[in-house]
Amino acid sequence: MSVYRTDPPSLGRPFGRDYAPAAVGLAADPAVRRAVARQAAELARHSDDAGVRGRGDVIRERVRGRWLRGERRVDVVRGAQEDEKALIVGGEVLVSMSSWPDVADEAARDGLTRVDVGCTDLEDRVVRLRADGEDSQARLTRFVDDLRAQGHAVSFSYVTPLSPVMKGCAGVPAPGLATFADYGPVDPSFGRGVRVAVIDTGIVEAPRRDGWLSGVARVPDGAATGSNIDHLDADPADGYLDVSAGHGTFVAGIVAQVAPGAEITVHRVLTTSGTATDVDVACALIRAVRENAQIVNLSLGTETHRDEAPLALAAAFDVVREIEMARGWETVVVAAGGNGGTTSPVWPAAFGRVVSVGGLTAGLRPSTWSSRGHWIDVSAVGEGIVSTYVAGAQSPDLAADPQTFTADPWARWTGTSFAAPQVSGAIARAMTEHSLSATQAVQALLAAGKPVAGFGRALQILPGA
Template sequence: MSTSDGTGTDARRPAPHDAGRERAKVRQQVTELVRTAREPALRRQAQRSITARYRARCDRTLELVTGRDGHDVLVAAREVIVTRQTWEDTGARAYLEIRGLRREELDAPGVDDRIVLLRTADEVSASELDDTVAELRLRGFPVSQNQVLPCGPIMKNLGGPALAEALPRPRHRPGADAPHVAVVDTGIDARVRRDGWLVDVPRHADGRDANVDPLDIDPGDGYLDLCAGHGTFVAGVVAQVAPTARLTVHRALLGGGVGTEIDVATAIVRAAEEGADVINLSLGASTLYDQPSLAVEAALDRLAEIEAAEGREILVVAAAGNAGDTRPVWPAAFAQVVAVAALTAEHRPAPWSSHGFWVDCSTVGEGVRAPFVQGVESYEFTAEPDRFPADSFARWSGTSFAAPQVAGKVAALMAEHRIGARAAYARLRATGTAVPDYGRALRILPGM
């Protein structure tokens, strides 16, 4: 008697792999990356989906605010971030209070001594709040709305991953004293795979360190949520490149695959305090004033203190984004962060990848293969949804999947040469070829 895995195929005999369909889906991903960057209607559709799902999961509202150059940014409604120095300035505080902003309790260990979160008591639009921000900025004070950092479709195609042929069972397991790579993302699949991939990643369903990706709660319709499985896929990319590295996943991106800059900053500090040598951020956004995130800047300052106090090196690697232009994307654009752009499968600059002087390196970002989660894609996000069985693999495209290759390779070089993370990155970068606006082009994993 045959047994079924719920996907309509025999669980003992996987369906024959369709390589042609896999290639066609990857071509579709690349086409949609280009289209999304150029089509305002597609971006608005993505923003509506994100906003609805974030509200459903977090009971918080996101708003779209348009900058003076017509650039759109998502922010947490009615929230403003200032530095502690700004809040302690008598004139700045008086101005903020006149505008109806009040200090909120901030549960963000590692950054709550450096930034202050403010919220308006009344309904104030993001555009009105931006006028307050602009006025304070003109007076020389660091201030911003609490901006949203997405993994996904504001800067990623809506088409989603493509079902792919499985990779062989890994031949190595992480060592207790191996380099530690932390992935800050949507979380890890709660289900432990049977094929040996990602089985050593700690999973926590509850509490402050909860890191399980719910996969289907927005709206709980039997289909994978927007950006579901993103963190699992990114972790799988790291595991391919650095199979002996110790891997942890931290959930900072919630409904719709987004989190506020405070959510991300808190996760960065937590990862560092738990001993991470390399921190991967396959997320990011451009900002209203092309200025760095105040919360993430505070987190990076905390990392520098940890490095000095403990005598170790912590390297942060971030995706450059999929906007196809030269506008800086944060946190990748921070000088102390390694910004990773994408190349095509043929190792040429990917035109859909964000790029510019602020990019440090690049590697293949089209048709990258990695472990994925079990579930069915929704027609809301793709015209040809895939059904992913247990222990499935997928191919996905975006700078999200170029960055973890660099993070993994740094960890592998650390283990091989017994050196720190920054020294390992310098060694890796030296192997690359200089490409204008794409940093050093590196060969790590193949694409399609």
């Protein structure tokens, strides 16, 4: 079934020009173009050197120095290519339960101790091992490589950030759209009744006065189910917005623009530094599916040692499959393809059952900073996307041109993080507009896309700048 409105298929516009710049009042003036170009340049900077320099190093060290305090630490392991690095939980590895009987003795000889996985749904599927000592990382790397060479399912415990390379750019101010009630480009019923779960940094606590995201439930701190409030200034609490503050609010706002009628739920799993373990993300994914999300958006991901699939996430998809078989319908998982600028797979986007999303320029050209490859299914504009942001001042350590945002702000941001929720929203819209299941909507959108080498099918949804 085609989801085309007015344009020929070659243009890759599944909804015609509903979201064209003129329709939403965007003005791509020279200042806007410069700001967006700076964001893109910051994402691309790491691709031609042996690591992330400048503000990227500041961010990485903040993550390593402040996150996972106490019994755990953050280390770096090389990816499949020499200049690629992935963040891992230091001193930890994961082993699938099916491999555990064959590797338990070797783990004991290497001084590895079994500890709780930290996720009830995964306790009988994954074994979490911990090693102590200054040489633990070298021992664990040998342990992982040796056992994988024997065919065992073993991997590091990965830190799964908002980008494979922690980015230093943040939102830049943008003029607000209409109030939610007056938002005009699309029918407010599009997406109605479709439940979209956003697994991210959480949602800003104070409701906006313009009506945007007012339907998203806020779960306060101390709730039995866990809070979903983005604390904005917590790591460190220095009076500035943290590096990934507002990310979840921004992503949710994109879904709401594309599918205004969708029921959006937001799960906080990432810190304000934009990081979580793959176990954390796996647990949140299972929870969202159990709560009957029809679409789950994951604007996060990681490259891995030797391009291996993270075991916790792989196990989570096994649980998800069992839930789906029991209830008789599938949840579509959409994930950002990453900002690595290489063909190295980024997980969870690279899992076969995930709709992986790459990033394009406003002219539907490949963005140099976007990850790409045969594992990318679809792509959308990822530069200068406008969405709901949060109030506060940006740190001069983390933003090239720090800004202060007042109440009910809008901003422009760049990355595959902001291409993915456009696709999530498009799936929700296609479901209601054409009476499709989530999986049927995915197929219809893929058929509607314009083929772009390494970027799957390109879709023009939100315009960017």
